[in-house]
Amino acid sequence: MTHWERRSPRPIAYSVALHVGAMCAMALLFSSQSVRRWASGSVRLIVPVDVRPSWKSLQAANAGGSGGTNQTQPQSKGRPPRFQPIPLAAPMALPPTATPILAVEPALLGPEDTPVPKIDMAVLGDPFAAPGPPSGGPGRRGGMGTGDSGGIGDGDGPGVGPGSGIGVFTVGRDGVTSPKLLHRVEPEYSDEARIAKWQGSVKLRVEVWPDGRAHNLRVLRALGMGLDEEAIEAVRKWRFAPGRRNGEAVPTFATIEVRFRLL
Numbered sequence: 001m002t003h004w005e006r007r008s009p010r011p012i013a014y015s016v017a018l019h020v021g022a023m024c025a026m027a028l029l030f031s032s033q034s035v036r037r038w039a040s041g042s043v044r045l046i047v048p049v050d051v052r053p054s055w056k057s058l059q060a061a062n063a064g065g066s067g068g069t070n071q072t073q074p075q076s077k078g079r080p081p082r083f084q085p086i087p088l089a090a091p092m093a094l095p096p097t098a099t100p101i102l103a104v105e106p107a108l109l110g111p112e113d114t115p116v117p118k119i120d121m122a123v124l125g126d127p128f129a130a131p132g133p134p135s136g137g138p139g140r141r142g143g144m145g146t147g148d149s150g151g152i153g154d155g156d157g158p159g160v161g162p163g164s165g166i167g168v169f170t171v172g173r174d175g176v177t178s179p180k181l182l183h184r185v186e187p188e189y190s191d192e193a194r195i196a197k198w199q200g201s202v203k204l205r206v207e208v209w210p211d212g213r214a215h216n217l218r219v220l221r222a223l224g225m226g227l228d229e230e231a232i233e234a235v236r237k238w239r240f241a242p243g244r245r246n247g248e249a250v251p252t253f254a255t256i257e258v259r260f261r262l263l
Helices: 010-030 033-042 052-061 191-196 227-235
Strands: 152-158 180-183 200-208 214-221 239-241 252-260
Touching: 200 227, 214 227, 214 252, 227 252
Parallel strands: none
Antiparallel strands: 180 239, 200 214, 200 252
């Protein structure tokens, strides 16, 4: 008989028994209710999100974006931040290593009600990008992407998304000039305010678009007694020379104060 034939079968039996015992122990362990609850709570599924409907809304809002942090890798996928009329910090793929003295929430430039894609991800990023390691992209001046406008994407502007949308600009930033009033319509006095001899001023936040009209009017300081509505109605009839960026007419934010005085 050969040496192999003379070997005892005990080691093989021990190995089989050990493997069977381990499998039974694993089955018993994961049949426990507490272990099953822990396992179900520790697994999180990320469902791919179709961002095309949100992109159509962003195109309608004229809010394309670009930016970057001089990195070789393309911008990484993530959820976009919210929009603010005056963003104080550009979005970043990775938070700063040093603890800031005053924490500021990252935001994109635009109206606060601008719709953005809803993505169930903890990190900020480009919702239209491919998954990858955290990166701000090869652009510059903050944000994420391939441009230099402090936004997110491969477009041109301080918003988010591909394409040529430019968002709404703040006067004085990136060489944006102020719009100029060409034609003013005086507001009507409401009967209620006239009877009460109510006077004061209404402060509005508007967007002056390249068509020379005020859009998306919002009341920053109300006066009441129907005068807020009269102020909005009057400013809608005003005409402006729009603000410009690099010689091209662009949408800009403007603050308008409408005074009501009784003679």
